Amino acid sequence: MGLLGRLRDLLSREREPELTIDSPDLVVVASAFDPAEADSAVLARSPDWRPDELAVLRHHLSLPADQVERARELLAPDDWTVLDGSPLHAVRVQKLDALHCAQERSRMASLAQRLGGEALGWDALQPAR
Template sequence: MRRIRELLARLGRGARSSEPPVIDVDDPDLHVVVEAFDDAEAASTALARAPHWQPDRPAVLRHYLSLPSTDTESVATLLHEDGWTVRESVHGPIPEEPANTSDGEQATTVIALRVQRLDALHCAQASARMAGLAQRFRGRALGWDALQPGQAN
């Protein structure tokens, strides 16, 4: 019985070798393959106009959120539970738009990113999650982009 399990385990490893390689969010060879910063544009439309998007490859999905500075840690904690990495944005492809902060409160742009499958359904689900979360914390979801290894667009 043990030999059968070992054999099956080895066969399973061989089958997994055809899976796309795992990518790192900090890989310097990643390039933006799609951007979506228009609230009215569907994720399927954004992906359809992305000539360098490789649907069979993993991608780093990045969502940009403008949040009150006092709430960024709370938002980061919630997103970490879903496997997102959250970083403060020092610059980005989006214009600075303030969050719905109270008088004198500073807004901060953060980026939530994770490696995931990049398709219209998953992008739309993530966008809805980010919009709801940002609104809950008096912020705003600004849009998203995705990166994959390969040539830049």
Template sequence: MSWWQRLLGRGGTTKLDPARPDLVVVASSFDDAEACSTALGKALDWSADQPVVLRHHLRVPVGQVNAVQVIAAQIGYDTASVDGADPANLVLQRVQVLDALHCSQERARIAAVAHRHEGDVLGWDALQPAERPR
């Protein structure tokens, strides 16, 4: 993979099935004040050179869920889950190689989408297979 594909979080190493049953949370932050670099610095089992399933946890009014899903799909996110409550708890996910810069950028991007649709971001987490080659 070229340096620019890695920089953009795209390319051949992002072959990770988000539905794998052996995925575990390797990094997370549900604190608005915590920097992604801090959260990733505390992550003990995260492999920086391997793709993750990056998930953003949002709470949005039920009437805004579809609009958020449409915008999220345009930037490469799928809906991992959504409940029927109002406001709805919505989890958006995508597979990418993760570093502090891209985590911060994605966090800001998703926060902007949620804010424009009267919602909040609760936090994010990153998943990788429990057993992976080192």
């Protein structure tokens, strides 16, 4: 990419509002709660998902109450935030693609199993358009 292209990218990033896990205008653009459905299929069938924009990936977890802090400790180094609720939510802002969704789904399932719980599924949120 040439100098002009890099400058254009820099300027467009400056105009984009910063996305946070609690941005007020977030809406669900994709969801996966069937473990048999591939993450690529989930994203492909979502007309609202914008692959070139950041998203909040939100995993729904059911964990024993005495394991919630441990989950926070294990996920924090990779910028995951665990939000209390029933179910718990592990959330993070990231670029969303099928490979990363599948990797994170597997990671959350492994984490939940180790902590005596269950990974229920995930959804992705982006600002409403």
